[in-house]
Amino acid sequence: MRPLAWLLAALLIAQSGTRISAIAIPWFVLTTTGSATQAGLVAFCEMGPYVAIKVFTGPLVDTAGPRRVSWAADVVSAAAALLIPLLHLQGALSFGALLALVAVIGAVRSPGDLAKEVMVPEAAERCGLPLERATGLEGVFERLSGTVGPAAGGALVALVGPMAGLGVNAACFAAGALIVAVVLPRGMGRPHGCTATEGTGAGSTEAGYWRSLRQGFAFLSRERLLLTLNAMIGVTNLLDAACVAVFIPVWAKETGHGAGAIGLIMVAFSIAATAGSLAAAAVAHRLRRRPVFFLGWLVAGAPRFLVLASGAPLWVVAVVVAAGGFGGGFINPIVGAVTYERIPPELLGRVRGIGQAMSWAGIPLGGLLAGIAVTGLGLTPVLVVAGVVYFLTTNLTGLRPEWREMDRHRGKGRADSAGPLASADAARSAS
Numbered sequence: 001m002r003p004l005a006w007l008l009a010a011l012l013i014a015q016s017g018t019r020i021s022a023i024a025i026p027w028f029v030l031t032t033t034g035s036a037t038q039a040g041l042v043a044f045c046e047m048g049p050y051v052a053i054k055v056f057t058g059p060l061v062d063t064a065g066p067r068r069v070s071w072a073a074d075v076v077s078a079a080a081a082l083l084i085p086l087l088h089l090q091g092a093l094s095f096g097a098l099l100a101l102v103a104v105i106g107a108v109r110s111p112g113d114l115a116k117e118v119m120v121p122e123a124a125e126r127c128g129l130p131l132e133r134a135t136g137l138e139g140v141f142e143r144l145s146g147t148v149g150p151a152a153g154g155a156l157v158a159l160v161g162p163m164a165g166l167g168v169n170a171a172c173f174a175a176g177a178l179i180v181a182v183v184l185p186r187g188m189g190r191p192h193g194c195t196a197t198e199g200t201g202a203g204s205t206e207a208g209y210w211r212s213l214r215q216g217f218a219f220l221s222r223e224r225l226l227l228t229l230n231a232m233i234g235v236t237n238l239l240d241a242a243c244v245a246v247f248i249p250v251w252a253k254e255t256g257h258g259a260g261a262i263g264l265i266m267v268a269f270s271i272a273a274t275a276g277s278l279a280a281a282a283v284a285h286r287l288r289r290r291p292v293f294f295l296g297w298l299v300a301g302a303p304r305f306l307v308l309a310s311g312a313p314l315w316v317v318a319v320v321v322a323a324g325g326f327g328g329g330f331i332n333p334i335v336g337a338v339t340y341e342r343i344p345p346e347l348l349g350r351v352r353g354i355g356q357a358m359s360w361a362g363i364p365l366g367g368l369l370a371g372i373a374v375t376g377l378g379l380t381p382v383l384v385v386a387g388v389v390y391f392l393t394t395n396l397t398g399l400r401p402e403w404r405e406m407d408r409h410r411g412k413g414r415a416d417s418a419g420p421l422a423s424a425d426a427a428r429s430a431s
Contacts, residue, residue, distance in 0.1 A: 017172025019149025276329015
């Protein structure tokens with residue numbers, strides 16, 4: 001279990017640091033400028049580059065190797081995060097400089113996170129684990145970072161100040177880089193190389209960057225299941241971002257529950273989602289994917305929005321949100337397993353990067369669109385519409401025929417570039 005354990009430890013440390021900074025930086029901006037607009041702009045300057053860069057980093061991960069990209073990205077992220085408190089102590093941190101450094105962190109985090117994710121199936125193979133179990137454990141560590149990071153960030157900001165939180169963020173990136181560069185088994189995370197698929201075997205010629213990127217687009221365009229999956233998650237991620245950034249805070253203010261209710265709901269969701277991911281790691285590889293996948297969406301999606309709109313007591317809202325977190329814990333392990341099974345290793349960085357860019361594209365806009373809608377229409381109507389859209393997106397789309405393929409390659413391990421998943425027309429489609 002050492003390869004997977006150390007890789008997931010690096011993920012946990014780096015993502016926890018990111019969540020600490022997600023509290024520290026906006027709070028620093030709010031306390032120094034008093035402007036919610038500037039705080040929102042800082043958040044956009046991190047997530048905007050993160051999503052935009054994601055689509056272009058896949059060829060880099062494939063050719064340079066995910067291990068090298070991961071530790072190099074974490075080193076740059078640590079340096080950029082450390083510069084913020086250092087410049088602040090010198091009185092040289094302008095708002096423009098803060099935006100630039102935050103944008104650098106977001107842009108560099110993108111290939112770093114992708115590189116770690118790309119190594120998960122290789123770590124699973126080294127440990128002899130089913131993909132669902134490995135991706136379930138990945139989900140557990142991701143959920144843990146969503147619980148530990150905000151708790152640590154809030155405590156640091158309250159006790160020491162936001163600049164201390166950014167120092168801890170830099171230390172987390174540095175620790176993640178050290179684990180990936182030094183502690184992971186030798187030979188893990190080597191480059192697969194971006195090769196043109198005309199010709200066979202060693203006679204293939206190395207493809208250029210843009211040709212490699214086109215190969216990723218061409219493969220994803222033929223994989224109807226992955227394409228539909230990423231499009232569906234793109235809609236749900238937009239609505240989830242709107243819920244976290246606008247719907248829940250506005251609901252807490254309008255109902256009089258206050259900021260404590262926001263924390264209660266977030267913690268309830270995170271703890272339940274961690275439990276769901278643990279359950280998925282234990283049993284998901286024995287269950288049929290399609291019914292579990294859509295049942296998870298049914299529980300995790302629309303009910304959260306509708307219970308907020310219903311005027312239910314706080315404890316009812318917390319229970320519904322927690323149930324949604326538990327159901328949601330089964331979703332990502334299935335998504336990860338299906339993705340890793342269907343994409344050949346040499347295309348994994350490119351195709352996964354493009355797919356994630358699709359599924360994350362709405363996140364930077366979620367809060368902005370939600371704020372405009374709530375201002376114009378009021379909270380309750382917008383919550384009802386969001387819940388209906390969530391339900392239609394995650395359930396009626398399940399009637400499409402490509403979802404039947406979710407279990408087709410189950411138990412066969414990762415896709416082979418010589419097998420049916422990487423057909424010989426890849427180069428012709430990319431040309």
